[in-house]
Structures are given as structure tokens and as C-alpha cells.
Amino acid sequence: xxxxxxxxxxxxxxxxxxxxxxGNEGDIEWFAQNTGFMWDxxxxxxxxxxxxxxxxxxxxxxxxxxxxxxxxxxGYLTSEQAxxxxxxxxxxxxxxxxxxxxxxxxxxxxxYGGMLTAWMRIKYPHVIQxxxxxxxxxxxFQGITACNVFNQIVTNDFDQxxxxxxxxxxxxxxxxxxxxxxxAGREWLSSAWRLCEPLKxxxxxxxxxxxxxxxYGNLAMVDYPYPAAFLEPLPANPIKVVCQSLNDPQLTDKxxxxxLFKAVSVxxxxxxxxxxxxxxxxxxxxxxxxxxxxxxxNEMVMPMCxxxxxxxxxxxxxxYTSYEQNCLTQFGIRPRxxxxxxxxxxxxxxxxxxxxxxxGLLDPWSGGGVLESLSDSLIAVIIPxxxxxxxxxxxxxxxxxxxxxxxxxxxxxIKKWIKDYYSAQSSTxxxxxxxxxxxxxxxxxxxxxxxxPLPLESSEEY
Amino acid sequence: xxxxxxxxxxxxxxxxxxxxxxGNEGDIEWFAQNTGFMWDxxxxxxxxxxxxxxxxxxxxxxxxxxxxxxxxxxGYLTSEQAxxxxxxxxxxxxxxxxxxxxxxxxxxxxxYGGMLTAWMRIKYPHVIQxxxxxxxxxxxFQGITACNVFNQIVTNDFDQxxxxxxxxxxxxxxxxxxxxxxxAGREWLSSAWRLCEPLKxxxxxxxxxxxxxxxYGNLAMVDYPYPAAFLEPLPANPIKVVCQSLNDPQLTDKxxxxxLFKAVSVxxxxxxxxxxxxxxxxxxxxxxxxxxxxxxxNEMVMPMCxxxxxxxxxxxxxxYTSYEQNCLTQFGIRPRxxxxxxxxxxxxxxxxxxxxxxxGLLDPWSGGGVLESLSDSLIAVIIPxxxxxxxxxxxxxxxxxxxxxxxxxxxxxIKKWIKDYYSAQSSTxxxxxxxxxxxxxxxxxxxxxxxxPLPLESSEEY
Numbered sequence: 001x002x003x004x005x006x007x008x009x010x011x012x013x014x015x016x017x018x019x020x021x022x023g024n025e026g027d028i029e030w031f032a033q034n035t036g037f038m039w040d041x042x043x044x045x046x047x048x049x050x051x052x053x054x055x056x057x058x059x060x061x062x063x064x065x066x067x068x069x070x071x072x073x074x075g076y077l078t079s080e081q082a083x084x085x086x087x088x089x090x091x092x093x094x095x096x097x098x099x100x101x102x103x104x105x106x107x108x109x110x111x112y113g114g115m116l117t118a119w120m121r122i123k124y125p126h127v128i129q130x131x132x133x134x135x136x137x138x139x140x141f142q143g144i145t146a147c148n149v150f151n152q153i154v155t156n157d158f159d160q161x162x163x164x165x166x167x168x169x170x171x172x173x174x175x176x177x178x179x180x181x182x183x184a185g186r187e188w189l190s191s192a193w194r195l196c197e198p199l200k201x202x203x204x205x206x207x208x209x210x211x212x213x214x215x216y217g218n219l220a221m222v223d224y225p226y227p228a229a230f231l232e233p234l235p236a237n238p239i240k241v242v243c244q245s246l247n248d249p250q251l252t253d254k255x256x257x258x259x260l261f262k263a264v265s266v267x268x269x270x271x272x273x274x275x276x277x278x279x280x281x282x283x284x285x286x287x288x289x290x291x292x293x294x295x296x297x298n299e300m301v302m303p304m305c306x307x308x309x310x311x312x313x314x315x316x317x318x319x320y321t322s323y324e325q326n327c328l329t330q331f332g333i334r335p336r337x338x339x340x341x342x343x344x345x346x347x348x349x350x351x352x353x354x355x356x357x358x359x360g361l362l363d364p365w366s367g368g369g370v371l372e373s374l375s376d377s378l379i380a381v382i383i384p385x386x387x388x389x390x391x392x393x394x395x396x397x398x399x400x401x402x403x404x405x406x407x408x409x410x411x412x413x414i415k416k417w418i419k420d421y422y423s424a425q426s427s428t429x430x431x432x433x434x435x436x437x438x439x440x441x442x443x444x445x446x447x448x449x450x451x452x453p454l455p456l457e458s459s460e461e462y
Numbered sequence: 463x464x465x466x467x468x469x470x471x472x473x474x475x476x477x478x479x480x481x482x483x484x485g486n487e488g489d490i491e492w493f494a495q496n497t498g499f500m501w502d503x504x505x506x507x508x509x510x511x512x513x514x515x516x517x518x519x520x521x522x523x524x525x526x527x528x529x530x531x532x533x534x535x536x537g538y539l540t541s542e543q544a545x546x547x548x549x550x551x552x553x554x555x556x557x558x559x560x561x562x563x564x565x566x567x568x569x570x571x572x573x574y575g576g577m578l579t580a581w582m583r584i585k586y587p588h589v590i591q592x593x594x595x596x597x598x599x600x601x602x603f604q605g606i607t608a609c610n611v612f613n614q615i616v617t618n619d620f621d622q623x624x625x626x627x628x629x630x631x632x633x634x635x636x637x638x639x640x641x642x643x644x645x646a647g648r649e650w651l652s653s654a655w656r657l658c659e660p661l662k663x664x665x666x667x668x669x670x671x672x673x674x675x676x677x678y679g680n681l682a683m684v685d686y687p688y689p690a691a692f693l694e695p696l697p698a699n700p701i702k703v704v705c706q707s708l709n710d711p712q713l714t715d716k717x718x719x720x721x722l723f724k725a726v727s728v729x730x731x732x733x734x735x736x737x738x739x740x741x742x743x744x745x746x747x748x749x750x751x752x753x754x755x756x757x758x759x760n761e762m763v764m765p766m767c768x769x770x771x772x773x774x775x776x777x778x779x780x781x782y783t784s785y786e787q788n789c790l791t792q793f794g795i796r797p798r799x800x801x802x803x804x805x806x807x808x809x810x811x812x813x814x815x816x817x818x819x820x821x822g823l824l825d826p827w828s829g830g831g832v833l834e835s836l837s838d839s840l841i842a843v844i845i846p847x848x849x850x851x852x853x854x855x856x857x858x859x860x861x862x863x864x865x866x867x868x869x870x871x872x873x874x875x876i877k878k879w880i881k882d883y884y885s886a887q888s889s890t891x892x893x894x895x896x897x898x899x900x901x902x903x904x905x906x907x908x909x910x911x912x913x914x915p916l917p918l919e920s921s922e923e924y
Binding site for chain 1: 488535544549550554585586588801803804805806807808810812813815816
């Protein structure tokens, strides 16, 4: 298991906290580079920064190159196992690294990493004192959130950028289908869109459409107010830029498709360095797509669907049976669709505490997020102008006021959790709550209950 | 996985709860028979009773007769896996059995079963609303509780029964060792103690002493105020009866050993049906001793030691290295000694809620129990005259007032948990806590977040 740390700002004397990133489905360096918020606020808190890589991603492969060779090997790729890694790692880190033995730990994570942060606090509240779960779709599971919400939010984002944009996209599917049916249509499209692999059959048009669906979703996720390179290098407000080419749904077929190509070029070729469009690739490659495919089949069953009415996509109902069949065919794995409900509680998490759930309303994943506070320590923060975990990114001059305010709330919560931790520590064994003795005539009893300090010796390697 | 249920008292119309026993290391029938408290209070609550057997015990063998054939098979014998079984079972039970869909669930457990009840609430607060963890030594782990506490409490129990009792036991070890060294001594002892297997070597005396150590501990556990047959059939206040034969530590060797045999006959032969003493047997056989041996090596490392000063035993320090070596030799398993600390939090469980930790002070396991309330919903109840989970047994005319009062507190807590559950249910989505919007100028946004009821269809078999 790989981990990164930085102690530049760590204030040992003041009992500085550990800020711990619960790594998600990719190289941990990439998350460390894209979580500027932790770096921005580390000096204020005197925090030690730690970023832990998730098992089966990046270079943290439990069975090396064999890690995905069979369901027996890849079966250990689950969120539960990852949380246990993090807990085990943190106890080890605290007992082996000088100066952090009593430090409180605050977890941070975005997207699936945000789910892990929330679930870590739910399952290991003795290890972490609180967590900032940014854009964490903990409710995006079967039976908890409707499957069409994601695509409705994507569509809304395009609608907001320009009124004709989603209409153009909606119209394009039928045109693409028609062009895919004939040799001439496929040839024209392959050339006009500069496809790396020319379209050979009707099936190929399906791959192209899948790529488009994913691109629209990705654009909605990274619709940041300044140029960024989270999934791909992109301009500020990329959907606005994309939609500049999609302002007339009345265009004839070829003009519509040409406009669409120009529009999506913003996504895959903003730098102008691509010679051709490769529809087998979704992003610059820092995410562990294959691992995520396996994990989606092990447990992360997040239903998606569209109906073409409330959204701009072709109708595609959620079909668990075919999802399961794909998992069986591709990996030999039968999924556990009710994992999130069973293990973490679904919507029923009120017994937990000290979690901020932040969600940007531009972000399609916000539909599966916790959008209402559940108690005075399970707090929902809404960022109306925010895309996918904008709040975790470094502060930027073009940040909307809403994200600056969200970060202020998050910092205040972190301060409170640290303060509560230290006051509970100092009161432990000093002012115990009254024990209920059921009889006043307690027998004479010489009980010895020494409070041996925890030795915790271990030779585990991380 | 075997489970038992009884719906005699279930009041569906009143929304009666499920009372759920978190089965421990033995046949589930035995726990159902020895947990009279649940049966006693079921009518008052209109409760449905469910008793679930723990994997690898009784007839719940995941790999049939092969379940213990290798560490690969027996490695799934852990408390974590058992808790996941219980959670999975309960969701299945609720969705398949008519009338319990919305019932709150209250867990009960004694001893290791009590640990499971506490840990179940800690890890699955969305599944159970609260738990009565009776005589649950959740702190009896390395680095958390001193290893000598157990034997000190056993010694205190003997001291309280009669002042000379522990002195007689303390003296007996040296005499036994001396008799074990010679053929004549071993012959005399084999005959006087009517041993099923005569002592053949010095090593055999070690087995005899181990048996005695366990018997003293068991007597302390089941030192109930009325005749009972929990581990073996016994009279009321068995330690008092045992100590009647051990009131003179000045006796010469053979008289001392004869007295000791008479004393322990109360334990192994109260009914008079045993023809000989079999030191390879500890109890009437309802506990899964072999399974517990494996589980102790997998994860349940509960250090024990004695020093002969604060206790009546021969000095025997805790030696983790030899414990580990035994596990490797016997089962091929390397233990995880910090499991309880890592997974469940050790002493650090204040983030949890709705648990009653009851402990009888006669019970040697109380030394590893939670003896002080940790919050207003993590409540320690002390029963000064109680032995091992006396409160979970059926009410009895010879019960001390302290256990009656403990049960009253437990019933009051259960009522509160059920009431809280129903009031949280009725307030859900009605009076949500204010969400923190970080900007008042929220964009127009047509978000659809339907609250689909959870379908939870599944074809799993239990």
C-alpha cells in the first residue's frame, strides 16, 4: 500500500492533526495533486498531510500483476477492505511516527473517496474524528435513489449553458443512428470526426454513442469556473464552451454532426494535440478504470438510466439482470447490489456523527448525495455553482462565493471536531459519568483495573 | 445458518419489536434456553423472539465437515463475519416475514454474545436500535486490560465465600506438584481422585492443574444464587458449597488433596452420576470448544495471567510469543492480537450509542467489561451480587434485588430505544434540519429526488 505524506506545516507542539485523504480509484499522486484544499488549510491547522492509496489501484496491488487474475484474487477489492486498510495503516502510522501518537485525524475525500471518508467515520469513529465527504454519492444505490437523476442533472447543466444545447444533443442520437446504418454514413462520420478507428459496422456506432454519453457526464462533473485538467485539460466553464457550438437544433444532419464534433473536441482535444478521436478512452488515464469495473461488479452497483424525456439521452432503462450477467461474463463475479444499504446504512445513518457532506449542484453525482443535514453533526453543505468536489480543489480567484463559504463551514467543523477530541481526552477518567450501581450495599471488593498504555507493537510493513 | 424464532408474544398491530439474540460460541438452542430474560419480557413488549446461531458453531458450518480443515476455510470464523451474517439475516428476515418490516430490533447477548451485541450496535446502528450487552468483556484484550484481573476476581470470589478457601487452593499447587513427581504420589492421586485416566508422568499433573484452573474460573462465572445447570448442574452459590470443604489450609497433604477432590466434585459430579473424573472435559458440551480455539487464534486474543500474590494461582505470566506459536503449531494460524482495538475501538467507543453494558461483580469477566457509563446512552449497570450474565437468566425467587433492578433499567432503556426509533421514523422527511446553502441566489434548478421505497428483493437462503 502506497502512501504519501508531507509534514511541512505540521505543528507537533500544538498537537496538530493528521489530515488524511481516503484514496479512491486511481493513483494516489493524482488525488494529492487535485486536493488543494488540504494543502491550503494545513498551515492554519498545523496539520500533517497523509494520502493513502486504495488497494488494487495505482501501485497498491495486493497480488502484484495477478491481482485481477481471478475472482478469488480480485474479491478483496471492496470498500470494506479498503477502510480496514486505512484504519490499520493509521494505527500503525500513529504508533511508529514520532509526534503524532495523540493527534486527532480528520479524513477528506472526493467522489468515491468522499464515500470512503463518510463510511470511514461511520465504521471507524474511534480512528478518525470527523470527515469532509465532498461530492460523495453515498445514496446512489439501487432502491435508494432513482436511476435517472444523474442524467437529469447533466441535462440541466446543458440547458443552463444555453437553451438549445440539450435539444441539439437530444436530436443528435437519431442522426447518429441513421448515419451508422449505411456504409456511406459511417465513412462520412469516420472522416468528419477524425476517428482513430473508422466505423465498420452498426455496432461501432454504439461505442461512439457510449463515449458521448460518458463525455457529457464528465463535462458536467468538471464544469469548473476556471481552466482545469482534472479528467482532461479544459477551459473555464467547459459546458458553456461546448454549448457555443450547439445553439441551433434545427441544423441539417451533417451540420449538426459537425457542430457536435466541434463541441466535443473541447473535451478530448482542448490542447489541440490529438490527431484523431479515440472513443475507447475517457480521460487522461489517472483513474483505475479496469479496477473500478471489477469493484462495480463486486459491490459498487450504482444504477443509471435515462428516458429521453426528463433528460437529453436515448431511453435506456436500468436492467439489473443484464448488469449482473455482464459481471458474470466479464469477470465471473456476481454483484452484491444491496451492499451500501446492508453495510453502511443507506439513508439511515443518523447514529453517526462528525461528517460534512458537501455537494455542488452542477455535479450530476449530487443526486445521490446527502443534501439535507441529518443532525447537528451530520451536515449537508450545498454549493449551487459547484461541480464535482470543487470545494476540495485549491482556492482560486475565479471561485464563486458559494464555494468559499462552503470551505469556511468545513474549516469551522474541523476546528470543532479537533476541539471536542482534545476536551474528551482531557476529561477521560477524570469526570466519569455516574455508573448505575444497582445496589448500595456493594460487597467489599478490591478490584484492580490498571490502565495499561497500549503497547501496539507490530512488525507490519506498509 | 440456523436460527430459532418464537412469535407467541408478537404484537404486530402495536408494531412490536424483534428481540434478537446474537448467538455466541455454541448451539443456539442452548442460548435460547439460558436467556430467560428475553422470554420473560417479550409479553410486555409484544416482541418477536429470534435467536441466530454463530457461523462455525452448532450446525451452522459454512463448509460442512470441512469447515475447520484448513486456515483458508476456518479463516472466515471471525466476529466481523458473524456480525455481517446477523445484519444480512436481519434485513432478509424483515423483508420476507410478514408484519416485521418496520419493527425496531433490540439485540441481546451474554459473554462473547454480549460482545457481539455491543459490536453489532457499534458497527450496524442502522440495523439494530440498541443492545443489552451482558457480561461482555469487550476490554479483555492486550494492552487494554491487565491480564491478571480475571484471576484476581476468581480469587476474591473464593475469599468472600470463606476466608481460608483461597489459601487452601493456593497451597494445593505445591502439594500437587510434589505428588506428581513420584510414581507413588501419582498412583495415590489417581486413585483418591478417581481419575478416568491414571496419571502416568509428570506432564499429566499439568493437565490436572489446567483443569482445576478452568474449574475455579467456571465456578466464579456460574456462582448463581440458585441451583442452575449452565456449564454443569450445580447447587445454589456453588463457590460457598465448594469452599465448605476447603476451610483449613493447615491440613496435611493427603487430607488437603482429599478435601480438594470433595470440593471440585461439587462442580463435575453434583448429580453423583460420574464414575470417574475426566480432566479433558470442562463442561456438559454445549459450547463449541474447538471452534473457540480456532477463533481465539484468528482474532480473540484475550490475555490471561496470574502471579500467585494477588491471586490464588501458580505464577503464569502472559506470553504472547508462545500463544502465537501454539496457534501456528495447532492450526497454522497467526493471530491478530490488536483486532478489538483496531476494528471495534477498544475503550474508545464513545461515538456509539444505545448500549447497556451490564456486569456482575462476582463474574471474573467483569474485569474486562465496561464498568463506567461513557455517555447518557452507553450505560454501565453493575450488579454487585451477580455472576456471569445473571441478568439474562429468567427471573427467579432467589434473585438478589440488584439483578431485579438491573433488569428494570434494561427494560426502561429498551422502551426508550423503541420510542426514539418510532419518533425518528415519523419525523423523517417531515421536519428536516436546515441544510446549509452556501449562497442565497440558488440557480433555478429542477432537481428530482424521489424517495423510492426500498425493494430489497433477494433470493438468498438462510
